[in-house]
Amino acid sequence: MASEHSEIESTTCNDASQFLLLPQIVLSIIEKVLNQVLVLDPLLSQSLETIQHKRLIVEIRDWQQALQIVFDGKRLHLFTAARDSDYDCLISADINTLLTLKNPAMLTQLIRQDKLDLQGDLNIAQTYSGAFSKLNIDWPEQFSKYMPDAAAQQLYLNLKSIHHNALNASTKINALVSSLFQDELAVTIHPLELAQFKQRNRDVKNHVSALEQRINVLIRTLN
Amino acid sequence: MKETPEKTTHFGYKTVDANDKASMVADVFHSVAAKYDVMNDLMSFGVHRLWKRQTIASSGVRKGHYVLDLAGGTGDLTAKFSQLVGDTGQVVLGDINSSMLKVGREKLHNLGLVGNIDYVQMNAEALPFPDNSFDVITIAFGLRNVTDKNKALRSMYRILKPGGRLLVLEFSKPKHEVLSKAYDFYSFNLLPTMGKLVANDSESYQYLAESIRMHPDQDTLKGMMEEAGFEQTTYQNLTGGIVALHRGFKY
Ligand SMILES: C[S@@+](CC[C@H](N)C(=O)[O-])C[C@H]1O[C@@H](n2cnc3c(N)ncnc32)[C@H](O)[C@@H]1O
Numbered sequence: 001m002a003s004e005h006s007e008i009e010s011t012t013c014n015d016a017s018q019f020l021l022l023p024q025i026v027l028s029i030i031e032k033v034l035n036q037v038l039v040l041d042p043l044l045s046q047s048l049e050t051i052q053h054k055r056l057i058v059e060i061r062d063w064q065q066a067l068q069i070v071f072d073g074k075r076l077h078l079f080t081a082a083r084d085s086d087y088d089c090l091i092s093a094d095i096n097t098l099l100t101l102k103n104p105a106m107l108t109q110l111i112r113q114d115k116l117d118l119q120g121d122l123n124i125a126q127t128y129s130g131a132f133s134k135l136n137i138d139w140p141e142q143f144s145k146y147m148p149d150a151a152a153q154q155l156y157l158n159l160k161s162i163h164h165n166a167l168n169a170s171t172k173i174n175a176l177v178s179s180l181f182q183d184e185l186a187v188t189i190h191p192l193e194l195a196q197f198k199q200r201n202r203d204v205k206n207h208v209s210a211l212e213q214r215i216n217v218l219i220r221t222l223n
Numbered sequence: 224m225k226e227t228p229e230k231t232t233h234f235g236y237k238t239v240d241a242n243d244k245a246s247m248v249a250d251v252f253h254s255v256a257a258k259y260d261v262m263n264d265l266m267s268f269g270v271h272r273l274w275k276r277q278t279i280a281s282s283g284v285r286k287g288h289y290v291l292d293l294a295g296g297t298g299d300l301t302a303k304f305s306q307l308v309g310d311t312g313q314v315v316l317g318d319i320n321s322s323m324l325k326v327g328r329e330k331l332h333n334l335g336l337v338g339n340i341d342y343v344q345m346n347a348e349a350l351p352f353p354d355n356s357f358d359v360i361t362i363a364f365g366l367r368n369v370t371d372k373n374k375a376l377r378s379m380y381r382i383l384k385p386g387g388r389l390l391v392l393e394f395s396k397p398k399h400e401v402l403s404k405a406y407d408f409y410s411f412n413l414l415p416t417m418g419k420l421v422a423n424d425s426e427s428y429q430y431l432a433e434s435i436r437m438h439p440d441q442d443t444l445k446g447m448m449e450e451a452g453f454e455q456t457t458y459q460n461l462t463g464g465i466v467a468l469h470r471g472f473k474y
Contacts, residue, residue, distance in 0.1 A: 021461065021463060024276045028273070055285060068280070072306045074306075077279075077303070080280045217409065
């Protein structure tokens, strides 16, 4: 029963994250930040040159998420990946294992230890791992810069406190994800809220038509 | 064979002569072309960018591919495709409307995207390409404007290579009642007003709201794609089904 329950819960989370297109938001921000770094750091582009247009899929097992990365010679592209997506190299592991790849020498070691599954061209994973290991990006800061509205404000605060507490990298990300999910779950609407929402809608509608009339009057006066 | 004069179709909620729809749709897009990108961001709160990202993610596009971004308008998808297919691939931005193509061409030029993009005026119902030409075809927020959707889907199927895929990104039917109500209110009250205030064109945005409601729902569109010959046809609801991404393959 317990496993059924957690399954239901995770479906709800996935639904909510699907609804808000969270993976797409997060990946688009990471993509933006990495591409800014690429512009400023020609060495990074150079180190990726040999794997231009090769598709790397990274499967994060415990999150049941996969992402694909492509370098087109100038920019990096990051997308969600599906089960049937084609690739030139695929690596699959838990998030904790993947985070240790900051040290490229770990790759073969982790494969030998059966902690990481690799299919396709090993060189692609090694090149990315080597290139990214040199980066030093303050992700919480970056996320706070790109997420605009009130919900993001909350995320920003969460990230900030996590950052200050200097937790290790994997805890940071886990906390981020669970706070995102909590935010999403709050999205479900109660009937009372719906009634209020409808009332507010009516108010807005009245305001809009009042505004429209005033604009019409203004236009007439201008003419 | 003579065309029956009574043949009609929908233009938003209005019933119009089928022969007139294309030019009426053209008028809508001539009149919104200049403000199209601004309105897109405003109306969808920027979320259309995420819907489009998901479309690219599902396209399986890669270096060397030949891609058609049909009803491509101002070229958001074309821009990404052009980078991903590289110098050995090619992207065709196809649209029925010259004003939209012009805005698209200028935008992509300014982004420095040149060399592997063709701009071609075309009607989705009669695509001017030989059989088995493309690896990927996308039509984003375009199909609902097309008069004969079945004919357009058959035409896309014809020019797709075996192994190629079609992606249809389009407004659809929200899954939940509450969302559906909120969305109705938004599109029939706020949207035309925003259209009026920003683009001084409430009629075009009224048309937009109506055309969305007249568009086939998820399962109907899936059936239409299958009828046109597509296989392994699936769809993914985005933002609770306000938008759906349909995918089908030709084998
Ligand atoms: C809402 S815009 C979408 C533009 C772009 N794909 C996007 O997602 O931003 C719809 C486009 O469909 C085009 N269109 C309408 N009917 C068409 C047809 N029969 N054949 C080709 N394009 C058509 C319009 O000119 C317009 O540019």
